[in-house]
Amino acid sequence: MDGAFLIGRESVVTTETFQAFDPSTDQLVEPAFSVSTPEHVARACQLADEAFDTFRDTDPEARAAFLEAVAANIEALGDALVQRAVQESGLPVARLTGERGRTVGQLRLFAKHVRAGRYAQVVVDQAQPERQPMPRSDLRQRRVGVGPVAVFGASNFPLAFSVAGGDTAAALAAGCPVVCKGHPAHPGTSVMVAGAIRDAIASCGLPDGVFSLVQGPANELGAALVTDPRIKAVGFTGSRAGGLALVKLAQERAEPIPVYAEMSSINPVILFPAALANRGEALAKGYVGSLTMGAGQFCTNPGIVLAIAGPELDRFSDVAAEALGQAQPQVMLTRGIHSAYSKGVEALAGNNAVTEIARGAEGTGCNRGRAALFTTDAQAFLADPELAHEVFGASSLVIRANDIDEVATVLRGMEGQLTATLHLDEGDEELARPLMPLLERKAGRILANGWPTGVEVSDAMVHGGPFPATSDPRSTSVGTAAIERFLRPVCYQDLPDALLPRAVQHGNPLGLPRLVDGAVEA
Template identity: 55%
Template structure:
């Protein structure tokens, strides 16, 4: 497919008029064609107005029509073939296997939401039929269903050019709920965004979706994104990125005449707690897996293990020695963008300059641009607890080993942590009694708890949670991955004494959609 450098608004292609954007191959420093001109307030207005005009028609499409649309998007993305894969590699420096895996995950997400839409249980239909003879007072007929919020602004992420971008989880779940989507494409991979955007645009046309159900805008800086979030027709926001970016959008959304929810996934260090039994039986294996996980794709995962907490002693010393040896022998990895590389280097400098932090190991040097040298550091538990700067995420292959005097101090470290996407316990059977004491704290701190695993490699299914207390996310009650993500873009509406002919199909007495409904307090199939 030929790249044009244009934005997509509804079924139209539009050339921007503001500052140009050029993708850069981070592995070579080469600027990639074409140039993308950013949008302006006029394009934001046009896309938002089209989305609003499409909303009522799109939200009342049948469940099968919406499922067909989501499946068609997956088919069109797959049909792009190597053109898409090669453009992603050029724009991100990611290895082919990672890109192909992410493409499969993205299409699987779309198909998962197609299945969710078809079932209809997300409508959460509840019917309380009238009881005119009830004493002491009769009961009126009352029925509830979930309806979509309205057009959603989705911000593409830098580290997942497919799975958290133009047709990623936020877009899939918003479209599934019946919300039109306007994507603010990430400036680091505009070519990828155009390719995927055209796949969605083509699927929308094939499935006769209302024009305006989907648009893609470009823009350097924060102007387009800020105007999009502030627009009166936008009713929710999906964001994956930095803490500063997410909180800026939250502030804009809350300052509106009508505040709207921002579902932002922002920052997490993903602590791993190494217990004594695990260290005594598999220290070397844990050290190797830890370093391999940390270095994978330059650690550019929101679930990369950036903290490791353990008790001081001979067992930990042996682990540190092994992990340091593995790290010192590691090669560098290309980071996604020059900006991410610069932020990583700044984070390393702050750790190197901290008098309470000791550098343990660093990967080999490289002459190539934007290379992430994996790094390990250590710090005492008391210094870690007191120094809040050490709790901040360093995005990349860097981790701090927090050395505790005893298990009680490990619990204190856990209590001192900010909200996290994940928390992991490495434990053998002999550790389970001790681990049980950690669980209540970790439940309060994280959205996903693991035992004897490593946090990257998030499964997309009905039980997944990718969220957590602030600052991991802006709303700890939600997830941005898995089928439950659809609930972010819905709200309940109650219909009281409404004649059957005025009710939506989901609430009609005959149940024409054959939904599972809570009817008079009992489940009706």
């Protein structure tokens, strides 16, 4: 690995460099990586713009084969990729092996989705030359890529939400070239995956500019990317401050563009009385398992548990406290994340309205996050907006409500969320039903009798939600519906067949599913 970044197929080395840290040892990791400049960003965006028309005009089959080639190339990197990601993220081998599987599975799912052709949403309204009082023109609609897309790698998924992660897969599937800013915490992982994409571009005969990777630790690089006039949409997963900064930059452009920022969520979990009475212990153990998995560094981490106060909830809390007390401290992704987590936990511990139930086991080593469990009552939670802020890591707050109405009041006061979870048994449904419309307003995904961590990559998944969970609740960052964020509709009226894109030609040479005169074509 030579530390170069990629502008199209060109490996670029510069004199200014930065290095990754191994968070488990706080030591620098070799090699040094070249820092991209705004001029490199401009060059990458220019190449992306030049590649756009050719790339988006590829057949679905060609784009699908390309996505599959990227997946195969990532697998061909073998253990070296996982090892590098472990070193740069502190995440365990098993987790990153699983994440690699998810990443290539995601690419292959998008390949299948592109082949199925529904993404193009072809709609045909045939001409009605005899219609009175005015004839109807022949009208054909399809979705086209919005243009070059900027993707920001996320710290907490060095593979699945980074260089060849969900946003990149969705953008490429949509026919949009990608300029990726690798997350500075895992530059080596980023370079390896970028090479896999570059090689797939070459072997599939696509234009160089379909993908570039820029690297560097400074925010200015990201700002240069988002403000480049050739970029037409942005995908980001990270902090609320970071996401909002990108949204602001994008809105201030001469041509404002959409930013899909996934930012912040505390993912309320509601324990209903029968479930709590029947299986409080198992719930407590499941909760601590979900909370402490991956040092709690998931967007869907259960940051809030909400239940009606009473002996069953006390018992749940006791069991959870015991389980959490045995949780070993885990390496967090970066110094910055560890430091922010520690401050967040300290703030909770120092809040007079909050009681500490348990802390995870102590341990030695750098950047270890000790799990933390707190409790408060609904009135205190409602009175202090600070308590509803995400603490990124294995910290959670059990909220005791007096009754189901107070549960609803707490939910009503919450900001938008990625998920809302219900634990319920027979007898709980009557209490839960009135909450459903409220939960639909608050969250992108509502789940029962499971835990919000673990996001299936499929057609029906929604990993999104009302602000500030994301900056755009009309969209998802996981699952095939993510392709929609990088598409826009275009209508063709009375165009001769020879000028129509194949997707909407009369003979339907691409065999796309179509809606014709209001009916699904057989």
